[in-house]
């Protein structure tokens with residue numbers, strides 16, 4: 197039987213700073229300081245993500261966007277199809293102009309990006325990943341810039357439900373923790389589409405990873421999902437084992453643009469890529485789907 201406790205009328209509600217990380221609201225925006233607080237660690241451990249507001253300045257965001265545009269112009273002029281074996285997502289913008297919607301390995305092509313991701317302010321974020329981390333400029337897909345938009349010729353308007361632990365699943369082991377660190381370059385509210393995460397789903401077992409959703413095919417809103425709203429310059433950390441997706445914008449043309457940049461802070465064995473690197477198998481499938489979509493748009497437009 198529960199005993200009743202007398203309510204102390206003088207006790208005040210705990211302040212935000214006193215609350216345990218897991219008791220904070222799911223839309224809590226944290227401030228990044230010199231070290232990760234206990235509360236932030238608890239929030240990440242419990243929910244699988246963190247949002248830090250305004251980690252990059254407006255000037256830095258502007259310069260990141262400018263660097264992305266410059267790299268895109270260069271790769272289009274050179275007719276690049278892949279970088280280090282990773283295919284470029286080539287679509288058409290609102291006026292039918294060629295656009296690259298996913299730029300891998302950007303820090304190998306921009307000193308500004310290379311320096312920024314090494315800035316001291318990210319040290320606490322890196323400490324979440326491990327005690328000795330390096331920037332994977334030339335590993336995995338490098339520092340990736342995503343540009344989602346909505347136009348008839350888009351090849352990257354949204355991204356279906358997935359976890360980033362697929363590789364582990366291939367080896368029949370429960371995915372290991374992998375923290376994805378993203379910088380967000382646009383103002384995205386719930387009604388603009390954007391990132392959705394299922395809090396706590398990083399703790400699911402092997403069967404959950406395999407079967408909870410149909411990888412990349414399912415786009416349906418989940419009753420438990422939270423919307424990660426961002427302002428330009430915000431930084432997010434999400435556990436790659438969480439189910440997440442990017443919802444399409446309901447807007448059209450460049451009003452629908454959403455840019456995110458993901459930085460691989462790595463601790464595992466150094467595995468650099470180079471021009472001769474093989475394209476991972478799943479990229480061929482995705483590339484075939486993008487080409488089929490573009491062929492369809494071009495046919496329809498005569």
Ligand SMILES: O=C(O)CCC(=O)C(=O)O
Nearest residue numbers: 342360378391440442456
């Ligand atoms: O753009 C985002 O915020 C998420 C992208 C993502 O989940 C991925 O590329 O695996």
Ligand SMILES: [Fe+2]
Nearest residue numbers: 358359360440
């Ligand atoms: Fe992902």
